[in-house]
Amino acid sequence: MGGRATLIYLLRHGEVQGAETRRFIGHLDVPLSPNGERQCAAQAARLRAAPLAALFSSDLARARRSAEIIGAPHGLAPTLVPALREMDMGRWDGLTAGEIRAREPEAFADWMSRVGEFPFPEGESVPDLLARVAPAFDAIAAAHAGAAIAIVAHGGPNRALLCRALGVPLGRLLAFGQDYGALSVLEGGAGGWALRRLNETAML
Numbered sequence: 001m002g003g004r005a006t007l008i009y010l011l012r013h014g015e016v017q018g019a020e021t022r023r024f025i026g027h028l029d030v031p032l033s034p035n036g037e038r039q040c041a042a043q044a045a046r047l048r049a050a051p052l053a054a055l056f057s058s059d060l061a062r063a064r065r066s067a068e069i070i071g072a073p074h075g076l077a078p079t080l081v082p083a084l085r086e087m088d089m090g091r092w093d094g095l096t097a098g099e100i101r102a103r104e105p106e107a108f109a110d111w112m113s114r115v116g117e118f119p120f121p122e123g124e125s126v127p128d129l130l131a132r133v134a135p136a137f138d139a140i141a142a143a144h145a146g147a148a149i150a151i152v153a154h155g156g157p158n159r160a161l162l163c164r165a166l167g168v169p170l171g172r173l174l175a176f177g178q179d180y181g182a183l184s185v186l187e188g189g190a191g192g193w194a195l196r197r198l199n200e201t202a203m204l
Contacts, residue, residue, distance in 0.1 A: 008151060009052070011066065012152075013040075013062040013063040015036035015039060016033055018033075019036075022096055023094055024092050026123065028094055029060050029062075031061050031065065032061075045073075045202070047070065052148055056149065057084065058153050058154060060154075063154060064152075083135070088124040089124075090122030129157060158176075159176045162195065182199045182201045184197055184198045
């Protein structure tokens with residue numbers, strides 16, 4: 001990656017409308033809530049002095065809008081990357097955990113016991129997700145080696161990328177917190193990636 005470190009400011013989108021229902025939203029295209037807008041504005045203020053050379057985002061509305069807010073102080077518009085979308089949760093998209101447990105108790109129990117392996121019915125598994133997200137991340141990082149960039153994505157992709165960068169098994173992905181609007185920072189060099197910050201929310 002050259003002499004200078006590559007810094008990846010990896011953010012999760014802000015809170016979405018209806019977040020209080022705790023539904024699996026996956027590929028559903030839901031907007032930010034007013035609180036989500038505030039969360040992203042607080043991170044934008046925090047990152048105002050960061051030397052961001054580029055900004056990338058999932059193409060889903062919640063990530064795109066979050067990235068627009070983050071990029072505004074830098075005069076950066078996000079480059080949309082569909083491969084950075086949240087995991088496809090198939091027929092569980094839009095349902096709560098309670099609804100899934102009631103409808104498909106055996107599948108729900110299987111998911112709980114094999115979070116890093118279980119394929120969502122008619123959707124993706126975590127390995128499927130990583131196979132989609134990792135090449136996009138690698139291409140972005142390679143194109144901006146030695147620079148600082150921001151990527152705004154989702155809880156699933158971010159956790160999978162952190163597992164991969166740090167050599168952590170995918171079954172442990174939930175060990176990496178990814179709150180709404182939170183920031184993690186990866187620093188890349190000749191020895192690989194190091195985690196400099198994890199799941200930091202900005203003060204509102």
